Amino acid sequence: MRCNDARQLTTTVPREYVHRSSLAEVFLTGCERTGQDTFTLTGQWPRAHTFFTSADGTGHDPVQAGETVRQVGLYLCHAVYGVPLGHNVLLWSLDFTTRPEHLRIGRGPSDLTMNALCTDFGWKGNRFSGYLSVDIHRNGELAARGTARFSCVAPATYRRLRGDRGRLALTRPLPRRTPVPAHTTGRLLPFDVVLAPTDHPGRWQLNPDLDHPILFEHANDHHPGMVLVEAARQAASALHAPATFTPAAIATEFHHYAELDAPCWIDATLTAPGHVAITGHQENRTIFRSTVTATTT
CATH class of the missing domain: 3.10.129.10 (Hotdog Thioesterase)
Structure with a gap:
């Protein structure tokens, strides 16, 4: 039961879906399915992140784009494709390209719109695998894009691998x-x-x-x-x-x-x-x- 009748406002996605312990490290705020394997997600980068900020404090760190792509993949695996939360992720590749002119920090937080395409997402035996492509837009401009290739395995399988x-x-x-x-x-x-x-x-x-x-x-x-x-x-x-x-x-x-x-x-x-x-x-x-x-x- 909700505590009051106030309409639901912007919040982050559950931190468990992106394998973060702290809510402050969750960069995704929402997701809508636009096709069989395509999605539009929303997110936000904070103005003064303790790690993902350029040394001079004027821009978002480009590696934050890579972390955002990683979070998109984890979220879609768990929230949409049914991968259990306890599964371990094996990351095989992560590529990202940024446009520095669109990473500069402004007066407010950087609101993001992301388009994601999931290719070959599915189970093969007891392993879930896929290839993810993400475009990250800020203020209507393409700020970054990235791809990731990964697999998800059950805890028992992970223990055998390790x-x-x-x-x-x-x-x-x-x-x-x-x-x-x-x-x-x-x-x-x-x-x-x-x-x-x-x-x-x-x-x-x-x-x-x-x-x-x-x-x-x-x-x-x-x-x-x-x-x-x-x-x-x-x-x-x-x-x-x-x-x-x-x-x-x-x-x-x-x-x-x-x-x-x-x-x-x-x-x-x-x-x-x-x-x-x-x-x-x-x-x-x-x-x-x-x-x-x-x-x-």
């Missing part, structure tokens, strides 16, 4: 080291830096603070995919330091879990002006590959 490694890694994660200077990574605070220095130019160690309220917003037995995306962005920026590197697009493929209890090395190579190839390695395996595209000043 074996003992994830459980053991939680008990013995690597200690936090002194990070590289925040300004070299495009970040304002050392707390937000996920890279530690090494003796090799163009190489860093993945070393986020495991108590970070955004990157580790809920418990994980590995480094989440968005941490790896953030590492790619920071490494591309650090490669260009002291010049400023402003990312506009990141394309990432995920191959293996990044474990908490072993060094993961992040290598950055400039392939062309404004284009950086990032590779994450751990225990002689390629964990992920990213291409970061940007403008330099």
Whole structure:
């Protein structure tokens, strides 16, 4: 029963649907189905997010577009396609491109309209998989677009996939080291830096603070995919330091879990002006590959 007769106003979607613990980290506010596998969603980016804001405070961080695409996929899986809330998500790819001129922070929160297309969304045995495309509009203009490829598995299946490694890694994660200077990574605070220095130019160690309220917003037995995306962005920026590197697009493929209890090395190579190839390695395996595209000043 409702508490009063006031008409229902804007609120976020349930935080459980987008795998967030805090309501402040939910960027979606609504959804309407426009076709068999097409949807129009609404959302909002806050003006002064503690993490997804440019270092100078004037713009939304482009990685926020990637996080928004991730939330759209999770929401549609659970709220529309019937994936149980307890299922684990395996992210295979996440690509997003932004238009920096439409990411500038205005006087009010940034209201969003998103068009989503779900391709091959469905169950194959006990695994749900799909490919998602999302266009993000702000003030009637295309601000970003992204895609994601993923699978969802039951908790028992996830435990079999992880074996003992994830459980053991939680008990013995690597200690936090002194990070590289925040300004070299495009970040304002050392707390937000996920890279530690090494003796090799163009190489860093993945070393986020495991108590970070955004990157580790809920418990994980590995480094989440968005941490790896953030590492790619920071490494591309650090490669260009002291010049400023402003990312506009990141394309990432995920191959293996990044474990908490072993060094993961992040290598950055400039392939062309404004284009950086990032590779994450751990225990002689390629964990992920990213291409970061940007403008330099």
